[in-house]
Amino acid sequence: MAAAQQLEKEMAAFQNLQKEFSKVIQSRAQLESQLKENEMVAKEFELLKENATVYKLIGPVLVKQDKPEATVNVKKRIEFITSEIKRLEGQIKDLNQKQDAKKEEVMRLQQEYQQQIAA
Template identity: 70%
Template sequence: MAAAKFEAEMQAFQALQREFTKVVQSRTQLESQLKENEMVSKEFDLLKDDATVYKLIGPVLVKQDRAEATTNVKKRIEFITSEIKRLEKQINEMEEKQEKKRSEMMQMQQALQAQRQQA
């Protein structure tokens, strides 16, 4: 009975680890997008006032208003930054859950070993 409960806890722990990995991967992807958008923003700062800005839509370059393009990039940076903060909070919560689950499993494992030694 105790061994089955330990096995169930182990599976729950592994599921937590898989979910944690997915969240970390999402955060990494967002970090990459943030860096890319920050580079675009810096490039906009280097442009002359009369420079023409184009946006790639599918296989076509479409002329875009510079102010609109700059605003869009800044909004994207704000959104990505807020998503990264949300994911970091989620990562911290998941780390705490994993640590708690790991501690519980160690206690269960010690209890199981004690039972086996007594038997």
Template identity: 65%
Template sequence: MAEVTQQMLEKQVGEFQALQKEYSKAVSSRTTLEAQLKENEMVKKEFDCLKEDSTVYKLIGPVLVKQDRPEAEANVNKRIEYIAGEIKRLETQIKSFEEKQEQKKMEIVKLQTAFEQLKQQ
């Protein structure tokens, strides 16, 4: 009986570690997206400071290419919208991982307690 409990405990610990890895990936992705969002918001503020007849260039590889201002602003706005949506999605995913981790912790504690009791008998 103790061996079965130990195997179940090892399985739960493995699943908990896998959850931790996924959680870390999601947090890292969110951090990257937040940096991109701030960068794009700064670009948007720069557009607000420009005069209507200002020329806008887009960096494509090593070359600056002239771009229509309305098109450039629309692209930045779309990017901001997309990134904000991805951050929201990751927030939901992170919350889910946190809940699952908490459940796994509880299961592990129960199994550890049961295993210790079996060892004492």
């Protein structure tokens, strides 16, 4: 029954890949949401006058912040989120390839196992 054990092992590995894939997709969706939010903030900053007062929420307190400083912070955040999305897209591609390979391996092992049972 070595084939059955090998099949179980490969199925478990495939399921783990699927779980990891789901987590990465969820993280990417969350980052996309944050990116949209920050892009909206950046557009709002463009509409403000140069001497406008900007406040940043830090915990339960609103802290006064210079508009140029706030604008730079938002741009940096957008750059960071964009780079994280690109990194996750690479992970997604890699996990897709691993899933495909593992899926083929599982199918091959299933065929071997069924042939053994039939014999």
